Amino acid sequence: MKQNIIIGWLGIGSLVFNILGCSPETTYDIVILNGTIVDGTGEEAYEADLGINGDTIAFIGNLKERQGTAVFEADGHIISPGFIDIHTHCDNGLDHPETRANLTYLMQGVTSVVTGNCGYRKYSIEKTRSLYDSIGGIGTNALPLIGFGTVRSAVLGREDRAPSAEELEKMKEVLRQALQDGVWGMSSGLQYVPQKYSTMEEVIEVTKVLKEFDVIYTTHMRSEEEQIMEALAEALQIITEAGVPLNISHLKANGRMNWKYMKDLFEVVEQAQANGAIITADMYPYDKSATTELYDILHIPAELEALTNLQKKLNSDIEGEEKNQARAAFEAALQEALKDPSQRAKIKTLTEKGIPGNTNWVAKGGWNYFSIVNAPKNPDLLNKMFIELAEESGREPFEIAADLIIEEGSDIVISLSTMLEDNLLLQLKKDWVMVSSDGYAVHPDHTGVHPRSYGSAARVLRKYVREENILTLEEGIYKMTGLPAETLGMEDRGILKTGQVADLVVFDQDEIYDGSTYLDPHQYASGIELVFVNGDLAVEKGEFKEVYSGRFLLKK
Numbered sequence: 001m002k003q004n005i006i007i008g009w010l011g012i013g014s015l016v017f018n019i020l021g022c023s024p025e026t027t028y029d030i031v032i033l034n035g036t037i038v039d040g041t042g043e044e045a046y047e048a049d050l051g052i053n054g055d056t057i058a059f060i061g062n063l064k065e066r067q068g069t070a071v072f073e074a075d076g077h078i079i080s081p082g083f084i085d086i087h088t089h090c091d092n093g094l095d096h097p098e099t100r101a102n103l104t105y106l107m108q109g110v111t112s113v114v115t116g117n118c119g120y121r122k123y124s125i126e127k128t129r130s131l132y133d134s135i136g137g138i139g140t141n142a143l144p145l146i147g148f149g150t151v152r153s154a155v156l157g158r159e160d161r162a163p164s165a166e167e168l169e170k171m172k173e174v175l176r177q178a179l180q181d182g183v184w185g186m187s188s189g190l191q192y193v194p195q196k197y198s199t200m201e202e203v204i205e206v207t208k209v210l211k212e213f214d215v216i217y218t219t220h221m222r223s224e225e226e227q228i229m230e231a232l233a234e235a236l237q238i239i240t241e242a243g244v245p246l247n248i249s250h251l252k253a254n255g256r257m258n259w260k261y262m263k264d265l266f267e268v269v270e271q272a273q274a275n276g277a278i279i280t281a282d283m284y285p286y287d288k289s290a291t292t293e294l295y296d297i298l299h300i301p302a303e304l305e306a307l308t309n310l311q312k313k314l315n316s317d318i319e320g321e322e323k324n325q326a327r328a329a330f331e332a333a334l335q336e337a338l339k340d341p342s343q344r345a346k347i348k349t350l351t352e353k354g355i356p357g358n359t360n361w362v363a364k365g366g367w368n369y370f371s372i373v374n375a376p377k378n379p380d381l382l383n384k385m386f387i388e389l390a391e392e393s394g395r396e397p398f399e400i401a402a403d404l405i406i407e408e409g410s411d412i413v414i415s416l417s418t419m420l421e422d423n424l425l426l427q428l429k430k431d432w433v434m435v436s437s438d439g440y441a442v443h444p445d446h447t448g449v450h451p452r453s454y455g456s457a458a459r460v461l462r463k464y465v466r467e468e469n470i471l472t473l474e475e476g477i478y479k480m481t482g483l484p485a486e487t488l489g490m491e492d493r494g495i496l497k498t499g500q501v502a503d504l505v506v507f508d509q510d511e512i513y514d515g516s517t518y519l520d521p522h523q524y525a526s527g528i529e530l531v532f533v534n535g536d537l538a539v540e541k542g543e544f545k546e547v548y549s550g551r552f553l554l555k556k
Helices: 125-134 148-156 165-181 200-213 228-242 261-274 305-314 320-339 341-353 361-365 386-393 397-411 421-429 452-467 473-478 482-488
Strands: 006-008 030-037 046-053 056-061 070-073 078-081 083-085 110-115 141-144 185-189 216-220 246-248 279-283 291-293 371-374 413-415 433-435 504-507 528-533 536-540
Touching (some): 030 504, 078 083, 078 473, 083 452, 083 482, 110 528, 125 141, 148 165, 148 185, 148 200, 165 200, 185 200, 200 216, 200 228, 216 228, 228 246, 228 261, 261 421, 279 421, 279 482, 305 320, 320 341, 320 397, 341 397, 386 397, 421 452, 433 452, 452 473, 473 482
Parallel strands (some): 030 070, 083 110, 110 141, 216 246, 246 279
Antiparallel strands (some): 006 070, 030 046, 291 413, 371 413, 528 536
């Protein structure tokens, strides 16, 4: 697949009969010739041409007379539906002029992103639509979910209590209005404040509203760690009593002590499916999750007032050079505090005890989750878990972490979750598991960016299809097109057939590559030749065409 895509302008000619019949059109806006069609259904690829009129796929078959306003030669390349990422946080970025193109996704062939995941984004259909219009449009389509946290906060704020009967009805009405407005379902993030304050019974009652609209409940479960099986049982109970489909968000067993639970999870899910439950899951194809500076997981006692004030300033809305100065000041002060035995002990105690109302990863599971992804002065520590380092050295994990912060400062970067690669392979092989990113619409100036925002789709096609043969090409594309479309109930995208909306990607499967890494994340995927969004050419030969044809898609 070494040929270049060629665009040409051709005169009028006659159409011929073809393998799928005679084309009913006399001309097309766009013709793509000699491609290998992988249609998103999981069925075997085949050779064909494709014609587009407006935003619609008008014909698939033989168009050798090349009758069209614009003609692209796709010999040796794959033509597939535009990829649909069912779990993103691109609502954080799509609404900004500098990231509205959503290039991290568009440049790897993703044409639609599902937003509002994990239950905690603000909701307003009209304000969102108006905002996208006011900044000149967006590069990819966006499909909104409403969050359970959004629903709960609209009535209870962030209070740690159960709703009254009247308040519960108000929560249902908030959800019902959002569904009437066209959101595609409800997400939850039951590990997060204030959603963690809800009981299973509360979630069930709210989720029952989804059945009225035949939409999905998608959940970041209450635990992806030690309590993962209990969290799964809760999720299954919720959908059983509510009578709705379930999608498990970013499926994973986080932390070395919990890797063993994945096979048990498969057995429980597949038994529930055999009993009639509709269950899917999505996953990002990386064995590490969100990255952050090591000092971010430490808790600073209020009595260390000067240090907490510097931390508050660092975590405020400041930007640019002011942000850099605040980071340097906090880092220097923290290093000095960790050199002082008394202050070090206080930070250790609070970090390992946790703060009520906060997400406390160290308090939750010790140092079982974290691995090192950047340590310039200690390169031999890359990919090591703190629990491994503690076992090897006989020292406490906190002491290792504190010494690394003193030595490396903000250069020491960790992953907050560590998964087992063998589990990822098992997940990918499941026909009910989709590929997602859990990523953001980001800018090259942003820090703390995970490579999944730039490379999830490309990584699957490169690593797990081409190099390791874990999936066939047809299976890999199905997990990013037809299956997410079916899961959402999206009828006009996700597969290639006449009458579907022309969200398309043309790529070289021998060349597709995910260049983004933990240490150098801001690298676009390569090997993508053409991307069409709603019939408009948005990417050609890896270059953005400054076309903002994405739509804010609502459920009909």
